[in-house]
Amino acid sequence: MPADSAVRLVLLLPDLLGTYGDAGNASVLARRLEWRGCQAELITVSSGQPVPAGGDLYLLGGGEDAAQELAARHLGRQDGLRRAVLRGAPVLAVCAGLQVLGTAFPGSDGNPRTGLGLLDVETVRLKRRAVGEVVAEPVAPGLTEPLTGFENHLGGTTLGAAVRPLGTVSRGVGNGGAQHREGAVQGRIVGTYLHGPVLARNPQVADLLLGWATGGPLAPLPVEAVDRLRAQRLRPGRWRRMPARRRVLTRLSRRARR
Ligand code: GLN
Numbered sequence: 597m598p599a600d601s602a603v604r605l606v607l608l609l610p611d612l613l614g615t616y617g618d619a620g621n622a623s624v625l626a627r628r629l630e631w632r633g634c635q636a637e638l639i640t641v642s643s644g645q646p647v648p649a650g651g652d653l654y655l656l657g658g659g660e661d662a663a664q665e666l667a668a669r670h671l672g673r674q675d676g677l678r679r680a681v682l683r684g685a686p687v688l689a690v691c692a693g694l695q696v697l698g699t700a701f702p703g704s705d706g707n708p709r710t711g712l713g714l715l716d717v718e719t720v721r722l723k724r725r726a727v728g729e730v731v732a733e734p735v736a737p738g739l740t741e742p743l744t745g746f747e748n749h750l751g752g753t754t755l756g757a758a759v760r761p762l763g764t765v766s767r768g769v770g771n772g773g774a775q776h777r778e779g780a781v782q783g784r785i786v787g788t789y790l791h792g793p794v795l796a797r798n799p800q801v802a803d804l805l806l807g808w809a810t811g812g813p814l815a816p817l818p819v820e821a822v823d824r825l826r827a828q829r830l831r832p833g834r835w836r837r838m839p840a841r842r843r844v845l846t847r848l849s850r851r852a853r854r
Pocket residue numbers: 615657658659660661664690691692693748749750751752
């Protein structure tokens with residue numbers, strides 16, 4: 597990885613798509629690059645601004661139905677993201693972001709809206725909103741660690757022939773449907789229903805994207821405090837009784853002070 601040229605991280609429309617701290621995914625990527633002695637340049641594109649085609653990695657977060665319609669409209673009016681995808685630039689798309697990249701998703705009135713068609717997925721409304729912790733076993737190549745995150749969505753997503761799931765859900769809902777799939781991977785686009793931010797909770801996914809963006813391979817990083825939090829979230833049966841996040845963090849910081 598060239599240490600002299602910065603990796604351009606393009607954070608798309610955090611003013612519209614940024615629920616549950618999804619913009620933090622960009623911070624995670626930047627920090628993991630810096631830890632490896634590489635520079636990161638964060639390019640934030642707000643609504644109304646042009647989308648650059650020359651980024652190294654693109655990020656889309658989650659959002660409410662009305663906000664995601666605006667996001668789809670903005671991104672559909674210009675070709676920056678499409679050109680970047682055709683060039684092979686990796687994209688992480690969370691929840692509303694995943695839905696917007698697909699062929700269709702429900703608008704705030706429940707009627708279908710046209711997506712960007714960059715991912716072969718289609719989203720319709722579920723019977724019931726999916727809210728809570730998710731655990732999924734990864735099926736995408738390059739991932740071995742269980743995936744964890746928080747979901748809150750009314751849309752359920754069906755995968756077309758061109759995409760593979762990111763994982764198989766063992767707890768929670770994910771994409772919805774009987775096959776218990778979570779997320780979608782097509783080329784270098786990774787879509788997921790997981791918030792957290794997802795890259796803070798799943799460092800392996802962060803490094804998968806960074807490996808694609810930089811041409812890899814990436815130097816391993818030392819074991820981090822996040823591993824302890826991951827272990828707690830993944831422990832079987834534990835998540836239902838799990839204490840509030842604040843209590844978990846308090847316990848961790850107390851332990852770190854000892
Ligand atoms: N508005 C979408 C839904 O409810 C996406 C929600 C989200 O991004 N968390 O399905």
